[in-house]
Amino acid sequence: MREENLIVSVWRGDGEQGEYVDYRVPREESQTVLDVVTYIQRKIDPTLSYRFSCRVGMCGSCAMTVNGKPRWTCRTHVSKVAPDGKLSVGPLRIMNVVKDLSVEMSDFFEKWVRAEGRFHPTKTRYDDFDAIKPADNKRKIASAGIECIGCGICYSGCDVVAWKAEYLGPAALNRAWTLVNDVRDGGQIARLNAIAGDAGCHACHSQQGCVENCPKHLNPTASIAGLKRVTAFAALKGGLK
Amino acid sequence: MSASKIQVEARLWLAQRLSAFVLALGVIIHLVTIVYAVRGGLSASEVVDRVGGNLGWSLFYGIFVVAVAVHAPIGLRAILNEMTSLTSRRVDLLCFIAATFLVVTGLRTVLAFHHLRVG
Ligand code: SF4
Ligand code: SF4
Ligand code: FES
Numbered sequence: 001m002r003e004e005n006l007i008v009s010v011w012r013g014d015g016e017q018g019e020y021v022d023y024r025v026p027r028e029e030s031q032t033v034l035d036v037v038t039y040i041q042r043k044i045d046p047t048l049s050y051r052f053s054c055r056v057g058m059c060g061s062c063a064m065t066v067n068g069k070p071r072w073t074c075r076t077h078v079s080k081v082a083p084d085g086k087l088s089v090g091p092l093r094i095m096n097v098v099k100d101l102s103v104e105m106s107d108f109f110e111k112w113v114r115a116e117g118r119f120h121p122t123k124t125r126y127d128d129f130d131a132i133k134p135a136d137n138k139r140k141i142a143s144a145g146i147e148c149i150g151c152g153i154c155y156s157g158c159d160v161v162a163w164k165a166e167y168l169g170p171a172a173l174n175r176a177w178t179l180v181n182d183v184r185d186g187g188q189i190a191r192l193n194a195i196a197g198d199a200g201c202h203a204c205h206s207q208q209g210c211v212e213n214c215p216k217h218l219n220p221t222a223s224i225a226g227l228k229r230v231t232a233f234a235a236l237k238g239g240l241k
Numbered sequence: 242m243s244a245s246k247i248q249v250e251a252r253l254w255l256a257q258r259l260s261a262f263v264l265a266l267g268v269i270i271h272l273v274t275i276v277y278a279v280r281g282g283l284s285a286s287e288v289v290d291r292v293g294g295n296l297g298w299s300l301f302y303g304i305f306v307v308a309v310a311v312h313a314p315i316g317l318r319a320i321l322n323e324m325t326s327l328t329s330r331r332v333d334l335l336c337f338i339a340a341t342f343l344v345v346t347g348l349r350t351v352l353a354f355h356h357l358r359v360g
Contacts, residue, residue: 228254
């Protein structure tokens with residue numbers, strides 16, 4: 001049976017101080033969690049802070065903890081996650097809370113840089129393009145991980161990140177793996193050195209929480225397993241520092 | 242993390258994978274043999290009769306013991322590093338002791354079995 005109103009508990013405060021405050025929000029057809037949060041901010045309390053941009057699952061900015069799970073709120077239907085009409089919306093776990101539902105994501109993205117998650121070009125504008133066939137095996141592996149929208153949902157749900165602040169986490173390692181499989185990239189040794197070790201791929205427990213949570217249905221666990229394989233062989237050959 | 246520690250980490254991972262492979266194979270052979278060999282109850286003398294003094298079986302269980310001694314301490318190391326406040330040096334030492342203990346006691350058992358024969 002559908003309730004007229006949703007009871008929505010929303011985190012108000014920062015990382016240190018605050019509480020969950022209840023709001024009543026009218027139930028609508030095809031309502032998303034982001035719609036609910038927007039309603040609260042527009043109609044009930046304009047001081048509520050939250051982040052969103054595209055509203056169509058492309059930008060990765062709207063992630064929050066919804067009924068205990070990290071989710072992309074713009075594509076999460078209320079009917080799916082709160083059939084009983086009760087919703088709790090909090091900031092992503094692990095990241096520092098700026099205010100209410102907005103979190104500080106610099107650590108998350110700095111880890112992408114630390115994991116050498118950027119492209120190291122090997123050619124100049126005078127060289128020809130590399131011809132990479134879509135059916136090429138490495139290209140296929142890279143394609144499998146490339147659609148990450150940087151939402152931080154996997155990261156926020158990873159217990160190893162929660163325990164070990166320096167752990168690079170699933171998203172940064174997944175990004176590194178796509179680049180390991182980019183034949184045009186010239187920074188492989190530096191990358192393997194950056195992602196190996198107990199703050200890198202070797203810390204992962206392979207229990208696939210990130211796979212479970214990723215809204216883009218990526219498989220960071222498989223990417224991390226790939227990194228473990230490649231670093232092991234690099235270590236055997238003495239390729240790691 | 243120091244650079245050489247990365248090497249260690251990556252090699253330990255490989256060692257654990259390889260030993261896991263040996264263990265998986267070993268456990269299957271061990272179980273299949275039990276199922277195959279046990280007909281109407283298992284008696285110690287039957288086991289000793291079959292396995293004791295057999296070089297093939299002794300080698301098989303010897304390899305198994307070594308694989309255990311490689312595999313288990315690496316896992317233990319990860320658990321201790323994550324769940325306790327021990328320094329990584331202490332953890333490494335403890336795991337080395339654990340590995341030595343497993344090799345020595347395991348191989349002693351295999352050797353003892355090898356020299357056992359029913360009268
Ligand atoms: S599989 Fe690895 S990266 Fe993914 S959630 Fe678990 S520990 Fe984190
Ligand atoms: S891997 Fe998935 S969950 Fe993680 S940041 Fe990328 S899109 Fe989000
Ligand atoms: S608002 Fe862009 S992914 Fe949700």
